[in-house]
Amino acid sequence: MWLLFAVAMCTLAVTSSLWAQAKKELRVAAAADLQPILPGIADRYEKATGVKLLVSFGSSGNLATQIINGAPMDLFLGADFVFPEKVVAAGLADGTAPTQYARGTLVLWARKDSPLQPISLDSLVDKRVTAVAIANDLRAPYGQAAVAALKRMKMYDTVKPHLVVAENIAQAAQFVESGNAQLGLISLTAASTPRFQAEGTLVRVPRSVYAPIMQCAVVMKNSDRRAEAHAFLDWLLKPEVQASLVPMGLEPVR
Structure with a gap:
């Protein structure tokens, strides 16, 4: 009986540990213009918070289509307003409008x-x-x-x-x-x-x-890491982080 209890407790501990580790990862769909710079930004964020970004790059249109068709993502960093808005219109975003993070x-x-x-x-x-x-x-x-x-x-x-x-x-x-x-x-x-x-x-x-390239993001409503995704987006909008985007080729929104 004690052996079964010990095994159960070990299993629970391992499961909890794996769950906690998974909570430290964010699945991010990111527009291809971010490919040269997001890995460095992700490294900074991981060092500051312990949260690792697992990034998939592509065109904003393709990424939006994949998300709408069920691709499991926590955060979508688009290169404009239109494609993130399509995710909002599909009822998949945690919010009523995309959040601009850069230009x-x-x-x-x-x-x-x-x-x-x-x-x-x-x-x-x-x-x-x-x-x-x-x-x-x-x-x-x-x-x-x-x-x-x-x-x-x-x-x-x-x-x-x-x-x-x-x-x-x-x-x-x-x-x-x-x-x-x-x-x-x-x-x-x-x-x-x-x-x-x-x-x-x-x-x-x-x-x-050309029309302004207003780069916007949405957090996925069905993600179990919404809080972590919002936390990263809040961090990205901090004045010091926004200022660091300028040498990388993005104009800050704050």
């Missing part, structure tokens, strides 16, 4: 060894250009911003035959870095990494030619 910036980037250097926005219509990388404008907010900017600058008809459409903004950055595209309309987060700074140059696209 993104669109840039034109080219390798330093490109014959197009020094680049300008007019480089997009240079006759030597045969490949311009952008993210998919149906699923990626930075792709939508790129198409909007090209149309607003009256360059779209000229550039359209040369567009190389990537699945997400991280892949678009890879295309131009690898030389598979001569130019890329990519996120400032990608262009701000040490590697991209060393290998290329950028020109900021005027914000007057």
Whole structure:
């Protein structure tokens, strides 16, 4: 009898330990523009709190669709307002509206060894250009911003035959870095990494030619880690953390 009791208590202790460990992990679906910077942010947060972020990257549109179709996530960090709002509209968010955590910036980037250097926005219509990388404008907010900017600058008809459409903004950055595209309309987060700074140059696209990239987040209503997800989002919005986003290519909202 005592043996059975001891075994039961050990089983309970192990189960409780595993549950506690699981509570220290957050499943995060994150927009691809965060791929260069979120691992470092996650490391800082884990050191400060002991909570580990398990991150899946992708285009905001694909991630929203996966969440709506039942993908188990605790937090969705999108690259705009629209796709997180779709999660809210589906009744899956813990709240009535997405929370903005940053603002993104669109840039034109080219390798330093490109014959197009020094680049300008007019480089997009240079006759030597045969490949311009952008993210998919149906699923990626930075792709939508790129198409909007090209149309607003009256360059779209000229550039359209040369567009190389990537699945997400991280892949678009890879295309131009690898030389598979001569130019890329990519996120400032990608262009701000040490590697991209060393290998290329950028020109900021005027914000007057594309809608604001208001990067928003939602916590999942059915998550058993809602409190932890809200705690991370609150931490991300702290003034000192917001200020640290600037060198990484994001504009703070606070």
